[in-house]
Amino acid sequence: MFLILGHSCSNFFLVFLVFTVTCFKSCWVLYGEQVQGGDGPHKSATLSSFIYATTVLKPYEWRYISVDLPPWFSSVTIALESSIGVDLKRIGKVSTLPMICFREGSPPLPDVYNTSLTGLVIDRISNSSFGGSQDLQMVEKCYPMQKSVSLMLTNEQIRPGIWYFGLFNGIGPLRTQSKMINRGHSYSFSGNITVEGCTNSAMLGKFCNQTISLLSCSDTYISPESGIANMTPCGGTEESCLDVAGSKVYSLDVVSIAEKIIITALNITFTQSQRSNGAINSSGHSLMCYVRHGTLPQPQLYDYFADINRSPLVIPLPRLGRWYIKILPANLSESTSAIQEMNTTICYSLEWQVLRCPADKAGLNCTTAKYTLQTFLKRTPYVAFESYYLPISGEVSSGSASFPLGPLLSNSSDGDYTWTFFLLDIPDGAAGGNIHVRVTSEAKISGEIYARYGGFPSLSNWDYFYSNSTSNSNGSMFFKLYDASDKSVSFYIIYARGGTWGFGLRHPISNRHSSTVETTMSISLERCPEKCSSHGACKSVLDSSGLTFYSFCDCDRRNGGFDCSVELVSSSGIC
Numbered sequence: 001m002f003l004i005l006g007h008s009c010s011n012f013f014l015v016f017l018v019f020t021v022t023c024f025k026s027c028w029v030l031y032g033e034q035v036q037g038g039d040g041p042h043k044s045a046t047l048s049s050f051i052y053a054t055t056v057l058k059p060y061e062w063r064y065i066s067v068d069l070p071p072w073f074s075s076v077t078i079a080l081e082s083s084i085g086v087d088l089k090r091i092g093k094v095s096t097l098p099m100i101c102f103r104e105g106s107p108p109l110p111d112v113y114n115t116s117l118t119g120l121v122i123d124r125i126s127n128s129s130f131g132g133s134q135d136l137q138m139v140e141k142c143y144p145m146q147k148s149v150s151l152m153l154t155n156e157q158i159r160p161g162i163w164y165f166g167l168f169n170g171i172g173p174l175r176t177q178s179k180m181i182n183r184g185h186s187y188s189f190s191g192n193i194t195v196e197g198c199t200n201s202a203m204l205g206k207f208c209n210q211t212i213s214l215l216s217c218s219d220t221y222i223s224p225e226s227g228i229a230n231m232t233p234c235g236g237t238e239e240s241c242l243d244v245a246g247s248k249v250y251s252l253d254v255v256s257i258a259e260k261i262i263i264t265a266l267n268i269t270f271t272q273s274q275r276s277n278g279a280i281n282s283s284g285h286s287l288m289c290y291v292r293h294g295t296l297p298q299p300q301l302y303d304y305f306a307d308i309n310r311s312p313l314v315i316p317l318p319r320l321g322r323w324y325i326k327i328l329p330a331n332l333s334e335s336t337s338a339i340q341e342m343n344t345t346i347c348y349s350l351e352w353q354v355l356r357c358p359a360d361k362a363g364l365n366c367t368t369a370k371y372t373l374q375t376f377l378k379r380t381p382y383v384a385f386e387s388y389y390l391p392i393s394g395e396v397s398s399g400s401a402s403f404p405l406g407p408l409l410s411n412s413s414d415g416d417y418t419w420t421f422f423l424l425d426i427p428d429g430a431a432g433g434n435i436h437v438r439v440t441s442e443a444k445i446s447g448e449i450y451a452r453y454g455g456f457p458s459l460s461n462w463d464y465f466y467s468n469s470t471s472n473s474n475g476s477m478f479f480k481l482y483d484a485s486d487k488s489v490s491f492y493i494i495y496a497r498g499g500t501w502g503f504g505l506r507h508p509i510s511n512r513h514s515s516t517v518e519t520t521m522s523i524s525l526e527r528c529p530e531k532c533s534s535h536g537a538c539k540s541v542l543d544s545s546g547l548t549f550y551s552f553c554d555c556d557r558r559n560g561g562f563d564c565s566v567e568l569v570s571s572s573g574i575c
């Protein structure tokens with residue numbers, strides 16, 4: 001650690017500081033308060049509170065603030081004051097604009113592509129600016145910096161996890177150029193960030209009054225509806241009765257990569273309490289199931305839904321993490337007043353199953369090959385904490401960062417194409433690194449590469465992909481393609497978040513026996529893309545918690561851009 005800090009602090013213009021708001025359970029004792037709500041007492045407490053002292057940002061400097069939102073957080077309050085007030089009607093050059101950016105899981109980097117400036121929202125930040133999109137490709141949001149920012153974001157709007165706020169005083173290629181001449185204005189900011197949470201993890205929601213039933217997975221669970229080829233289910237059943245106007249929320253943790261989640265309602269009975277006093281024809285009723293990853297489903301915000309009175313809800317290739325399941329007897333978008341009058345009680349037995357293929361197989365039919373890649377630290381790293389990933393296999397020598405693909409490719413196929421999957425883990429502390437993927441071949445490359453955070457990718461479900469030079473995730477802020485020729489592919493996923501990543505190769509089945517053609521692949525975690533294009537130095541720094549390690553390019557005077565690939569006209573100093 002000393003070595004790293006020594007290295008990075010040798011840079012006089014070290015501006016890359018990260019402050020982390022951490023949470024300790026003991027905060028509850030100190031700050032706990034009772035909130036009286038309509039339905040009796042429920043508790044929320046200040047989990048953490050951080051005062052950010054006045055800080056000056058010179059032109060092209062930036063700061064990151066990270067905020068850890070635990071799964072039981074209820075809201076985060078952000079109050080910032082700055083010496084600058086941008087007149088939203090007179091925005092001229094975006095490159096000199098003071099900005100605030102938000103990103104989940106990794107630090108924002110608004111100038112990876114200058115096309116990403118189209119992602120800039122020229123408007124005031126408001127509480128309603130958040131929520132909805134979970135698209136990793138685009139999930140960064142940037143706003144012009146305001147004189148005063150006051151936000152209260154609830155767990156209905158943003159998901160738990162580590163959120164990064166970036167304050168930038170100008171973006172674009174000049175930001176990373178060696179700052180011998182500083183033009184433009186400095187600004188200062190100060191702020192407070194407070195995280196509120198629910199004191200009981202079985203009570204969540206904005207008001208900490210939503211009861212959550214925790215579903216757990218029993219490995220000995222045998223589904224009554226067995227016969228799902230090759231897959232081992234874990235799951236269970238739970239019986240519940242609901243008033244027609246009521247609802248029930250469950251949570252289910254997916255702790256290792258799975259192929260499917262199936263949610264089924266069994267033994268559904270609709271009982272009219274007052275009049276007929278008996279079972280009624282249930283085919284006209286709905287039992288709606290809304291599912292959302294990471295946070296509670298809302299009327300318009302959910303990932304999957306089905307009427308489980310009619311058919312089970314199937315979630316293919318679910319992401320790792322906590323899934324929230326909301327059951328309610330009526331379609332959320334129907335009028336509830338008409339339904340309330342029916343005085344009906346619905347009883348059902350909820351069955352949940354998480355299905356997995358055997359260890360070396362994957363896919364909805366368990367027919368494709370899967371490899372869990374092992375991490376190897378680079379022996380002579382360019383900077384610290386660089387590593388590469390190799391399949392655990394006798395044919396692979398750990399001396400080389402690349403491995404031959406031929407022997408690994410899936411043999412069986414349901415069509416012309418098949419998949420081969422790779423899983424790898426990015427340590428949380430390395431979330432400020434970039435995943436570098438390379439494929440080189442003696443012949444024309446005929447496969448495609450898909451990447452997905454927390455699960456297996458599929459044709460319809462990926463975070464980044466490469467198909468060919470014209471069809472790829474180019475246009476995403478965090479996908480950077482450097483080589484797309486016939487025989488070699490090289491791309492980076494910029495500032496990849498920590499956790500499990502799934503990579504899928506989609507390739508023609510005929511590839512497997514053309515063993516005379518050598519195709520190799522390498523996946524590595526690197527600190528600065530393309531070693532700053534040989535036009536700069538890769539600087540690194542640990543955040544204040546000492547847990548996350550970030551890198552950025554500090555470019556020569558004539559170059560700029562996040563990877564120093566942009567040549568700047570030095571005579572005028574302006575590009």
Ligand SMILES: *[C@@H]1O[C@H](CO)[C@@H](O)[C@H](O)[C@H]1NC(C)=O
Nearest residue numbers: 113114115117173566567575
């Ligand atoms: C992006 O940057 C390149 C190189 O600096 C420049 O040629 C191009 O015009 C820029 N595009 C946009 C949309 O600003």
Ligand SMILES: *[C@@H]1O[C@H](CO)[C@@H](O)[C@H](O)[C@H]1NC(C)=O
Nearest residue numbers: 125126127128149150151152
């Ligand atoms: C967001 O909500 C909080 C609390 O309700 C309020 O104090 C604040 O002014 C709101 N901010 C904006 C920008 O709407």
Ligand SMILES: *[C@@H]1O[C@H](CO)[C@@H](O)[C@H](O)[C@H]1NC(C)=O
Nearest residue numbers: 051052079080081190191192
């Ligand atoms: C932050 O909190 C301090 C002390 O509670 C207060 O003096 C300051 O005005 C607050 N700053 C903002 C931006 O709300």
Ligand SMILES: *[C@@H]1O[C@H](CO)[C@@H](O)[C@H](O)[C@H]1NC(C)=O
Nearest residue numbers: 037038039207208209210211
């Ligand atoms: C939680 O409290 C809010 C406000 O008091 C109320 O509108 C909401 O219906 C309550 N939710 C539940 C599930 O009790």
Ligand SMILES: *[C@@H]1O[C@H](CO)[C@@H](O)[C@H](O)[C@H]1NC(C)=O
Nearest residue numbers: 224237239266267349350351
């Ligand atoms: C459904 O009901 C039948 C008979 O009433 C019972 O045998 C069965 O165990 C029930 N299934 C579940 C999952 O509760």
Ligand SMILES: *[C@@H]1O[C@H](CO)[C@@H](O)[C@H](O)[C@H]1NC(C)=O
Nearest residue numbers: 270279280281282283284285
């Ligand atoms: C229930 O209602 C549907 C039409 O709404 C009808 O087709 C079906 O036969 C009824 N079932 C029973 C058991 O009455």
Ligand SMILES: *[C@@H]1O[C@H](CO)[C@@H](O)[C@H](O)[C@H]1NC(C)=O
Nearest residue numbers: 286288306307331332333334
């Ligand atoms: C729920 O209601 C909406 C709008 O009325 C409708 O489009 C949707 O199909 C309904 N869903 C089900 C499962 O009935």
Ligand SMILES: *[C@@H]1O[C@H](CO)[C@@H](O)[C@H](O)[C@H]1NC(C)=O
Nearest residue numbers: 273274275340341342343344
């Ligand atoms: C439903 O129940 C309430 C009281 O529980 C009663 O006042 C109302 O008349 C009932 N409605 C019907 C349609 O039975």
Ligand SMILES: *[C@@H]1O[C@H](CO)[C@@H](O)[C@H](O)[C@H]1NC(C)=O
Nearest residue numbers: 363364365366367413414415
């Ligand atoms: C799984 O097998 C079924 C039937 O054999 C086939 O229709 C389906 O396309 C296969 N799905 C995948 C993802 O391979």
Ligand SMILES: *[C@@H]1O[C@H](CO)[C@@H](O)[C@H](O)[C@H]1NC(C)=O
Nearest residue numbers: 369407408409410411412512
């Ligand atoms: C593919 O088949 C060959 C021979 O049939 C076998 O040696 C090889 O291990 C298989 N590869 C995979 C990934 O299943």
Ligand SMILES: *[C@@H]1O[C@H](CO)[C@@H](O)[C@H](O)[C@H]1NC(C)=O
Nearest residue numbers: 448466467468469470471472
């Ligand atoms: C690139 O891939 C897309 C879709 O996979 C295809 O339509 C297009 O023809 C390909 N382009 C080239 C140049 O191969």
Ligand SMILES: *[C@@H]1O[C@H](CO)[C@@H](O)[C@H](O)[C@H]1NC(C)=O
Nearest residue numbers: 115469470474475481482484
């Ligand atoms: C990425 O897209 C931009 C414009 O959308 C284009 O100019 C550039 O050539 C593309 N890069 C690659 C490698 O396809």
